[in-house]
Amino acid sequence: LGRRLEVGETFGPARDWAWHKDAEGVTCAYVSLDGTSVPQQGPGAAKADGRMATVAMIYNPIPEERARWAAPGGKRPPWQARYQASLRGQATLGEALRRQGAQVGMDRAGRWIAISDGGSGLEDWLRGNFGRVEAVILDFYHASEHLGDLAKAWHGAGTEAAEAWHADWSHRLKHEGGEAVLAALRRLECGSRPSAREVWRQTVVYFENQVHRMDYPGYRARGWQI
Numbered sequence: 627l628g629r630r631l632e633v634g635e636t637f638g639p640a641r642d643w644a645w646h647k648d649a650e651g652v653t654c655a656y657v658s659l660d661g662t663s664v665p666q667q668g669p670g671a672a673k674a675d676g677r678m679a680t681v682a683m684i685y686n687p688i689p690e691e692r693a694r695w696a697a698p699g700g701k702r703p704p705w706q707a708r709y710q711a712s713l714r715g716q717a718t719l720g721e722a723l724r725r726q727g728a729q730v731g732m733d734r735a736g737r738w739i740a741i742s743d744g745g746s747g748l749e750d751w752l753r754g755n756f757g758r759v760e761a762v763i764l765d766f767y768h769a770s771e772h773l774g775d776l777a778k779a780w781h782g783a784g785t786e787a788a789e790a791w792h793a794d795w796s797h798r799l800k801h802e803g804g805e806a807v808l809a810a811l812r813r814l815e816c817g818s819r820p821s822a823r824e825v826w827r828q829t830v831v832y833f834e835n836q837v838h839r840m841d842y843p844g845y846r847a848r849g850w851q852i
């Protein structure tokens with residue numbers, strides 16, 4: 627498989643996907659990139675350092691309104707995705723993923739949108755390799771996880787108070803956006819415990835760095851995936 631990829635082979639039929647449309651009636655193609663740690667095992671089951679695999683994706687997510695069954699017996703649209711992965715870092719994936727995109731008619735989609743977890747260098751890679759990308763959206767669930775960490779540090783992991791706080795602030799993030807939540811976080815008094823205050827500080831810094839990717843009400847109003 628590696629040798630076939632090295633010589634530029636692209637797998638799967640060359641057939642345009644039926645790209646889903648956003649609220650403006652424009653067809654949208656999505657691209658994403660992320661890193662994931664892969665546990666390793668040495669000879670004789672010995673402990674070994676993990677490795678970081680980078681996974682990139684071209685995909686055609688189903689809009690929320692189409693994901694629901696329209697009627698009894700209605701047909702749900704298929705989930706479509708093409709993946710490219712490497713143990714040699716994100717720099718090796720651009721050309722191969724562009725070929726995958728060409729294979730499914732990405733160039734003929736009216737709009738390109740990117741989603742990532744905001745990791746270092748990911749937005750530069752996405753914009754550099756897919757120049758038509760109009761927006762790089764911070765994955766909503768990743769942002770919500772940071773609010774969850776703060777809820778646990780402040781109210782205690784597994785408590786009803788932590789779960790309620792996390793649910794409330796995630797709802798605010800989705801419906802009011804990152805700017806509003808960041809302003810509210812800055813005003814927050816999260817007790818005197820040093821550990822909670824440190825998590826609060828880290829959360830504020832995270833939102834400050836990522837807020838330009840957190841216009842979730844605007845994205846959702848345009849019918850974009852978050």
